[in-house]
Amino acid sequence: MISRALPSGMPRRLLAAALGAALLAILIAAPVALGDTFTPESGGSPNADDIDTLFKITLYVGIVIFLIVEGTLIWALFKYRGRRSAPDAAQIRGNTPLELGWTVAAALILVVLTVVTFLYLDDIENPPPSGPQGLQASQTRFASIDQPTPPGPHLRIKVNGQQYLWRYDYPGEQTLFSYHTMVVPVDTTVVLEVSASDVIHSWWIPKLGGKVDGVPGHVNETWFKIPPKFAGDTFADGTVFDGQCAELCGAGHADMRAKVRAVTPEQYEAWAEEKRQDIEEAGEELARQREEREGEETGQ
Amino acid sequence: MHGLKPQPRGWLVWLTTTDHKKIGLLYLFTTFMFFILGGVEALIMRLQLAQPSGTLVDPETYNGLATMHGTTMIFLFIVPVLAGFGNYFVPLMIGARDMAFPRLNALSYWLLLFGGLAFYASIFFEPPQAGWTMYPPLSDDAFSPGGGVDAWIFLIHLTGLSSIVGAINFIATIHNMRAPGMSWGRMPLFIWSILVYSYLLVAALPAVAAAVTMLLTDRHFGTAFFDPAGGGDPMLWQHLFWFFGHPEVYIMILPVFGMISEILPVFARKPIFGYKAIAAATVAIAFLGLLVWAHHMFTTPTPTVVLAFFMLASFTIAVPTGIKIFNWIATLWRGKVVFKTPLYFAAALPALFVIGGISGVILAIFPVDWQLHDTYFVVAHFHYVLFGGSVFGLFAGLYYWFPKMSGRLMSEALGKTSFWLMFVGFNMTFLIQHSIGMEGMPRRVYDYSEELGVGTYNLISTIGAFILGVGVVVTCVNVLISIKKGKRAGNDPWQGNTLEWFTSSPPPDNNFDVVPRVRSVEPMKDIRREVLAASRPAETVAQPTAPRSL
Numbered sequence: 068m069i070s071r072a073l074p075s076g077m078p079r080r081l082l083a084a085a086l087g088a089a090l091l092a093i094l095i096a097a098p099v100a101l102g103d104t105f106t107p108e109s110g111g112s113p114n115a116d117d118i119d120t121l122f123k124i125t126l127y128v129g130i131v132i133f134l135i136v137e138g139t140l141i142w143a144l145f146k147y148r149g150r151r152s153a154p155d156a157a158q159i160r161g162n163t164p165l166e167l168g169w170t171v172a173a174a175l176i177l178v179v180l181t182v183v184t185f186l187y188l189d190d191i192e193n194p195p196p197s198g199p200q201g202l203q204a205s206q207t208r209f210a211s212i213d214q215p216t217p218p219g220p221h222l223r224i225k226v227n228g229q230q231y232l233w234r235y236d237y238p239g240e241q242t243l244f245s246y247h248t249m250v251v252p253v254d255t256t257v258v259l260e261v262s263a264s265d266v267i268h269s270w271w272i273p274k275l276g277g278k279v280d281g282v283p284g285h286v287n288e289t290w291f292k293i294p295p296k297f298a299g300d301t302f303a304d305g306t307v308f309d310g311q312c313a314e315l316c317g318a319g320h321a322d323m324r325a326k327v328r329a330v331t332p333e334q335y336e337a338w339a340e341e342k343r344q345d346i347e348e349a350g351e352e353l354a355r356q357r358e359e360r361e362g363e364e365t366g367q
Numbered sequence: 368m369h370g371l372k373p374q375p376r377g378w379l380v381w382l383t384t385t386d387h388k389k390i391g392l393l394y395l396f397t398t399f400m401f402f403i404l405g406g407v408e409a410l411i412m413r414l415q416l417a418q419p420s421g422t423l424v425d426p427e428t429y430n431g432l433a434t435m436h437g438t439t440m441i442f443l444f445i446v447p448v449l450a451g452f453g454n455y456f457v458p459l460m461i462g463a464r465d466m467a468f469p470r471l472n473a474l475s476y477w478l479l480l481f482g483g484l485a486f487y488a489s490i491f492f493e494p495p496q497a498g499w500t501m502y503p504p505l506s507d508d509a510f511s512p513g514g515g516v517d518a519w520i521f522l523i524h525l526t527g528l529s530s531i532v533g534a535i536n537f538i539a540t541i542h543n544m545r546a547p548g549m550s551w552g553r554m555p556l557f558i559w560s561i562l563v564y565s566y567l568l569v570a571a572l573p574a575v576a577a578a579v580t581m582l583l584t585d586r587h588f589g590t591a592f593f594d595p596a597g598g599g600d601p602m603l604w605q606h607l608f609w610f611f612g613h614p615e616v617y618i619m620i621l622p623v624f625g626m627i628s629e630i631l632p633v634f635a636r637k638p639i640f641g642y643k644a645i646a647a648a649t650v651a652i653a654f655l656g657l658l659v660w661a662h663h664m665f666t667t668p669t670p671t672v673v674l675a676f677f678m679l680a681s682f683t684i685a686v687p688t689g690i691k692i693f694n695w696i697a698t699l700w701r702g703k704v705v706f707k708t709p710l711y712f713a714a715a716l717p718a719l720f721v722i723g724g725i726s727g728v729i730l731a732i733f734p735v736d737w738q739l740h741d742t743y744f745v746v747a748h749f750h751y752v753l754f755g756g757s758v759f760g761l762f763a764g765l766y767y768w769f770p771k772m773s774g775r776l777m778s779e780a781l782g783k784t785s786f787w788l789m790f791v792g793f794n795m796t797f798l799i800q801h802s803i804g805m806e807g808m809p810r811r812v813y814d815y816s817e818e819l820g821v822g823t824y825n826l827i828s829t830i831g832a833f834i835l836g837v838g839v840v841v842t843c844v845n846v847l848i849s850i851k852k853g854k855r856a857g858n859d860p861w862q863g864n865t866l867e868w869f870t871s872s873p874p875p876d877n878n879f880d881v882v883p884r885v886r887s888v889e890p891m892k893d894i895r896r897e898v899l900a901a902s903r904p905a906e907t908v909a910q911p912t913a914p915r916s917l
Binding site: 155 | 427641704709725740807
């Protein structure tokens with residue numbers, strides 16, 4: 068290649084310096100600036116944190132590729148802008164080693180991303196056992212109280228999307244369900260069995276991990292495990308994680324919000340007990356009203 | 368074909384024409400009108416979302432706008448506008464006098480127009496509101512009882528038929544009607560990309576045609592293909608739809624890549640770098656594009672091994688796409704770049720597409736997609752691909768070929784103003800949407816909660832959208848002014864490489880009186896060299912050197 072100095076060496080060096088400084092600034096600023104604005108939400112569950120890490124790794128690789136592409140593109144446009152004094156364009160039709168080089172390089176980057184993804188996949192996908200401060204541990208402490216049998220190592224909650232609210236069915240022999248806000252004990256692995264009864268909905272609480280679609284006729288699973296620090300002294304003090312339906316489900320889609328309240332296992336059990344009784348009483352009340360109405364109807 | 372019968376005059380000629388150039392212009396005009404409509408729909412949505420608790424439109428209207436916008440831009444703008452450019456320029460670039468089947472060509476256009484009109488008629492009763500992906504059960508009669516979904520099904524059938532018929536026409540034309548000497552290795556890259564576009568349309572469209580037919584019978588004739596209560600499955604729709612829908616993405620971008628591969632060498636005054644690699648990458652992308660559809664379905668109930676397969680398949684597409692981007696940069700490298708408006712838009716394509724490509728790789732990692740799927744991050748991603756990629760490329764094509772189609776040059780000042788407004792507006796609109804999505808805002812919502820903390824971001828995005836809109840309007844004004852008052856372009860204003868620049872601007876009805884023999888991938892360079900040689904004294908005439916093998 069024939070070296071072709073610009074009329075003055077200055078702008079070239081200046082540009083190189085500017086590009087170098089910009090590169091350096093971005094590399095230094097990136098980790099600082101990459102607060103939550105530039106990454107997915109996380110913090111409420113280990114799988115959300117792992118997804119966040121995986122995202123960041125990919126993003127760093129992406130930023131390097133971005134800088135290479137934009138840098139060479141802008142450099143080419145700047146350096147080879149067609150001034151009158153500029154030499155004629157080099158009639159090059161290709162360069163096999165160079166082309167093979169960037170093909171292999173692109174493939175290698177993707178191999179690296181594949182390996183990293185599979186390294187994280189297990190931890191993201193498979194629910195871990197509940198922690199020592201979770202429901203499991205407290206279950207043994209309160210064994211004397213008449214509680215339903217423990218739900219196994221995980222708390223399994225059935226999530227059902229309906230236009231336009233979420234229903235949660237909790238495990239246990241007595242019926243326990245709630246709408247809109249899910250109440251869960253901290254340090255407990257909560258496995259969700261997500262489905263829908265009308266159209267497709269998508270369950271998503273950003274800080275607690277990825278979303279899963281509730282598809283009528285299918286059951287889809289996900290999990291989360293909220294660290295103990297998110298529970299409060301009282302039920303009302305528990306942290307509430309917000310989310311909303313992520314699959315277009317009709318006119319009320321934007322208003323189909325969901326909340327998850329993190330409480331201690333004790334608070335959870337107290338809430339569950341009260342809620343179960345409420346549900347039972349409401350059921351009895353309903354049955355009584357129905358009997359009355361039937362009695363009135365037959366009496367007439 | 369156009370010789371002996373007296374031609375109708377005035378407006379009638381546009382109704383009865385079978386000339387590929389007139390049909391091409393009809394396509395371009397019609398699709399551009401739909402582009403404006405789709406753009407207005409987008410601006411209304413952006414206004415609604417400028418602040419939390421917007422009250423401009425109600426949720427039903429918003430869902431209707433979102434559905435109309437997506438459907439319009441994909442089925443009535445990007446795919447058919449490419450057929451428009453293809454119609455006008457495929458015969459010219461391969462040295463043919465028309466398409467292989469001129470009447471079929473007219474049919475393609477009229478099917479498209481009436482498909483669009485049937486769809487837009489729904490705004491007078493009830494536009495569809497289930498999104499352009501039209502997922503059942505939401506699109507079933509139980510949840511979408513109005514006729515809007517049926518209008519949409521009609522649109523898919525009519526425009527689908529239009530595209531299939533048009534694709535077969537392109538395939539027949541490109542295979543059989545190339546100028547003497549134009550072997551596969553000398554075919555312009557735009558022609559390669561239109562050929563691959565056509566094969567992809569033929570491969571992918573039947574799946575969606577079948578799917579919408581099943582949806583139609585589910586809605587009206589009591590079948591239950593997608594209804595779990597009747598033994599059907601909503602997942603079937605998603606597989607059929609995306610089996611079409613992902614190749615559709617490459618249908619919308621590959622011909623634009625082809626345009627850029629024509630435009631960059633002309634303005635860099637250099638041959639394209641790695642002709643064979645780009646042609647091969649086009650074919651590779653198309654093939655791989657048929658194998659990645661379920662990456663749109665990573666959050667559905669699907670086994671991990673399937674998710675992993677579709678992640679890896681999606682990764683592999685990044686390789687041929689990356690090859691193209693590096694080839695374009697290498698084409699500019701050591702060139703003598705002429706900064707005309709087509710070059711601005713053409714050079715913006717790799718600059719913007721690479722952002723969509725990187726976010727695409729991020730989204731292909733399925734655990735990461737679980738967070739980002741169906742959020743504004745995805746909206747940002749596909750607008751970088753489809754607007755930053757396709758639309759910027761289409762504008763490059765418009766500015767590049769307008770002189771050939773009209774005989775006049777466009778204003779450079781207006782062109783560059785339009786470019787910078789669009790470039791700044793586009794990035795302002797969509798870059799920040801990555802963050803909006805990661806903060807937790809799903810797509811397709813008419814409203815968002817103030818607690819999400821994305822009010823300012825959305826305001827920035829909305830302002831950007833209007834700057835982008837002004838940029839598009841400037842190009843419209845440029846077209847309207849230049850078509851009457853632009854400077855005469857002459858046959859070959861850019862010193863082009865391909866045969867369309869051999870004929871007059873606009874070309875005569877028969878395109879070429881004499882079709883030149885093609886001896887390289889840049890026949891116009893050979894012709895210019897010969898003309899130059901002929902004008903010199905005999906003793907200095909060099910032997911025409913054979914172009915280096917490709």
